[in-house]
Amino acid sequence: MSVLRKLFTSVIGVTLWLATGVAKAEDVHSYARLNEVSTPHLELALDVDFANRKLQGHATYTLQRHDDSTQVYLDTSHLTIKRTELWLNEQWQPTKFTLGDVHPSLGSELIVDIGSVAKKLRIHYETVPSASGLQWLTPEQTAGKKHPFMFSQSQPIHARSWIPIQDTPALRLTYNATVTTPKGLLAVMSADNSLSDNRDGEYQFSMPQAIPPYLIAIAAGDLAIKSISDNVAVFAEQYILDDAAWEFADTPRMIEVTEAMYGPYRWDRYDLLILPPSFPFGGMENPRLSFITPTVVSGDRSLINLIAHELAHSWSGNLVTNASWRDLWINEGFTSYVENRIMEALFGKERAQMEFALGYQDLLDNLERLEPNDTVLNIQLGTRHPDDVFSQVPYVKGQLFLAYLENKFGRDVFDKFLRKYFDDFAFQSISTDQFKIYLQRELLSQKPDVVSMSKINEWLHEPGLPADAPKPTSDAFAKVEQQTQRWLKGAQLQTEQWTTHEWLHFINNLPLDISAENMARLDREFGLTDIQNSEIAHAWLKLSIVKKYEPARDRLRNYLLTIGRNKLVSPLYRELAKTPDNLKWAREVYEQAKPGYHPLTQTVNEALLYSEH
Structure with a gap:
C-alpha cells in the first residue's frame, strides 16, 4: 500500500492522507477511526413514536476493515443503546459495547467489539425527546392542527443524536431505510421518495449514491404532493402546497442551466419539502429532497435564490x-x-x-x-x-x-x-x-x-478580507440611494418597480438618526409593519427596535412567535438584548415562543438572551 493511501488516527477523530497529495484533513468533531474500520453502508429500521417523541429501532452497518482492529468507534449524542449484535454463522449474535462520557460538543463515544471476521454490525437504540437533530411538533403547532409533525436537521454533527454513526463528513455511505409511522401520515427521507399518496404507515427508502452522514434526513407529517416537472415535486402541508409549487416553478430551469455550466445532475430527482415555520434554516440541501423554510414563499418569486442555493449544493457540498x-x-x-x-x-x-x-x-x-x-x-x-x-x-x-x-x-x-x-x-x-x-x-x-x-x-x-477583494455593488442600489436622499428631504419614493432586494437595501441603509416622523411616514405609505414578505418585515422590525418605533411592537412579538428561522429571529433578539427594557421584553416573548423553536434556534438565542448564565 502506498504512503498516499495510508490512513492514520488523530487523538479524537480521523486524519486522512488524500489521494492527490500529502494533504491532511483532521476531523476533531468525530470519534470515528475510519483508518481502522469504516461503515460504507447503513440499513435503518425506525419507528416514529409521536406519543413519546422518539425514534426507536436499529441501525445495521456493513463493516469495511482497513487493519486488524477488533473494535469500531462511532458517535452518539444522548442515545439509549439497548444492545449490539454481529452477523456471525448466519445469525445475529450479541457483542459488547462501551458508551463513553458525554462531551458537551461531541456527545459520547460508542465502542463496539466486532472481533476479526464479522462483516455486519447491528445497533438497537432509541432517541430522547430532546435530541438536538430532531424537532417534534404537536398538531396545534402545525397549519392543519390535526396531525403531529417531525423533522430532522443533521448538519453539522446532529446525525449522532438520532443515529449511532461515524458522524464525520470524511465518511461517505449509502443507505436503505424502513420507516413506520401512524397511519395517515407520510414519511420522507433524503432518498428515493415515492410520489404515491399511500399512507399505510410503512415506507421504504434507498439512497444509492454515497453521501456524508449529515445529509441523512427524515420527516413525517400530514404531507401532500404536487409535481412541477418529471423530476421535481413539492411535498408540503396542504395549506401551502399550491403556493409553493407556483413559487418554485423555475426549479427545473435552474437544473438545466446548472448542468450546462457544471455538468450533469447526478441525483435523479430534485424534490422540495416545505417544512413548518419552526425550521431553523432557510434550507437544507438534503440530497433528492431539499428541506425548505416556508418564509421564502413570498408570492412574487423574489426569494427563490434560496432554491438556487440548495440546488447548487447538488454539485458543491453533496457531490x-x-x-x-x-x-x-x-x-x-x-x-x-x-x-x-x-x-x-x-x-x-x-x-x-x-x-x-x-x-x-x-x-x-x-x-x-x-x-x-x-x-x-x-x-x-x-x-x-x-x-x-x-x-x-x-x-x-x-x-x-x-x-x-x-x-x-x-x-x-x-x-x-x-x-x-x-x-x-x-x-x-x-x-x-x-x-x-x-x-x-x-x-x-x-x-x-x-x-x-x-x-x-x-x-x-488570514482573517478579514484581502485589500484587493471584490466589492460587489449594484447600479439598482445606487438609484435606490439617490431616491433615499430625496425622500429624506420630503420627496415621494417611486417604488412601483422595486424588488425585495431594493427594499432590503433601502431599509438596511436608512440613517440611524431617521426621525420618528419619517418612520411613521414610511409605515403609513407602504404598510411595512404589516408586510407579509418575511425578509422585508425582518429588516423593518430590526430598524423599529433601534428606533423604538412602538407601532411595530405587536408585529414584532407575532413575528418572533411564529417564525423559527435563525437568520430572521436571532438578529432581532440580538438587537433587543442591547437595552435592559428590551431584554426583559425579549425574554418574555422568547419563553412563550420557545416550545415552537427548534433546539438549534433555542441554543443560538438563549446565548444572546441569557449570556450571563
Whole structure:
C-alpha cells in the first residue's frame, strides 16, 4: 500500500492522507477511526413514536476493515443503546459495547467489539425527546392542527443524536431505510421518495449514491404532493402546497442551466419539502429532497435564490464535500458562487448583482462583529461545536474568493476549472489543503503570473478580507440611494418597480438618526409593519427596535412567535438584548415562543438572551 493511501488516527477523530497529495484533513468533531474500520453502508429500521417523541429501532452497518482492529468507534449524542449484535454463522449474535462520557460538543463515544471476521454490525437504540437533530411538533403547532409533525436537521454533527454513526463528513455511505409511522401520515427521507399518496404507515427508502452522514434526513407529517416537472415535486402541508409549487416553478430551469455550466445532475430527482415555520434554516440541501423554510414563499418569486442555493449544493457540498467542519467554505463558498451564477443565467446580471451586494453587506456586518480568528475561511475550530461558528464568512467570503479567481483568470477559464473540479472530486470529501494542491496544478500553474499561492493563503488562512477583494455593488442600489436622499428631504419614493432586494437595501441603509416622523411616514405609505414578505418585515422590525418605533411592537412579538428561522429571529433578539427594557421584553416573548423553536434556534438565542448564565 502506498504512503498516499495510508490512513492514520488523530487523538479524537480521523486524519486522512488524500489521494492527490500529502494533504491532511483532521476531523476533531468525530470519534470515528475510519483508518481502522469504516461503515460504507447503513440499513435503518425506525419507528416514529409521536406519543413519546422518539425514534426507536436499529441501525445495521456493513463493516469495511482497513487493519486488524477488533473494535469500531462511532458517535452518539444522548442515545439509549439497548444492545449490539454481529452477523456471525448466519445469525445475529450479541457483542459488547462501551458508551463513553458525554462531551458537551461531541456527545459520547460508542465502542463496539466486532472481533476479526464479522462483516455486519447491528445497533438497537432509541432517541430522547430532546435530541438536538430532531424537532417534534404537536398538531396545534402545525397549519392543519390535526396531525403531529417531525423533522430532522443533521448538519453539522446532529446525525449522532438520532443515529449511532461515524458522524464525520470524511465518511461517505449509502443507505436503505424502513420507516413506520401512524397511519395517515407520510414519511420522507433524503432518498428515493415515492410520489404515491399511500399512507399505510410503512415506507421504504434507498439512497444509492454515497453521501456524508449529515445529509441523512427524515420527516413525517400530514404531507401532500404536487409535481412541477418529471423530476421535481413539492411535498408540503396542504395549506401551502399550491403556493409553493407556483413559487418554485423555475426549479427545473435552474437544473438545466446548472448542468450546462457544471455538468450533469447526478441525483435523479430534485424534490422540495416545505417544512413548518419552526425550521431553523432557510434550507437544507438534503440530497433528492431539499428541506425548505416556508418564509421564502413570498408570492412574487423574489426569494427563490434560496432554491438556487440548495440546488447548487447538488454539485458543491453533496457531490464534493468538506472533509471536516474546518473546511465548511468548500461547501458554502462554492455553493454561494454557483447560486449567483444560476440566478444570473436565469434572471440577468442586475438581479444577481443585487443579491451578491446584499450578501456582501451582511458579510461586512459579520466581519465587524466576529472575533478575527472566526473570519478565517479555513477556520481553527478546536472542539468548539461547529454550530457556534456558522456565519456569512464561509458563504460570502468564500464566494468572494471564487469571484476573485474568476476575475483574475476570466470566466471561461474558471468555468472549465470548476466543471473539471466537480468531475474529478465527485462523491469525495476533501480538505482545504487538498483543494490548494488541485488549484495549483489545474489553474495557478497554467498562468503562473496571475495569482500567487501566497495570495491564495491570504484568502484561506488570514482573517478579514484581502485589500484587493471584490466589492460587489449594484447600479439598482445606487438609484435606490439617490431616491433615499430625496425622500429624506420630503420627496415621494417611486417604488412601483422595486424588488425585495431594493427594499432590503433601502431599509438596511436608512440613517440611524431617521426621525420618528419619517418612520411613521414610511409605515403609513407602504404598510411595512404589516408586510407579509418575511425578509422585508425582518429588516423593518430590526430598524423599529433601534428606533423604538412602538407601532411595530405587536408585529414584532407575532413575528418572533411564529417564525423559527435563525437568520430572521436571532438578529432581532440580538438587537433587543442591547437595552435592559428590551431584554426583559425579549425574554418574555422568547419563553412563550420557545416550545415552537427548534433546539438549534433555542441554543443560538438563549446565548444572546441569557449570556450571563
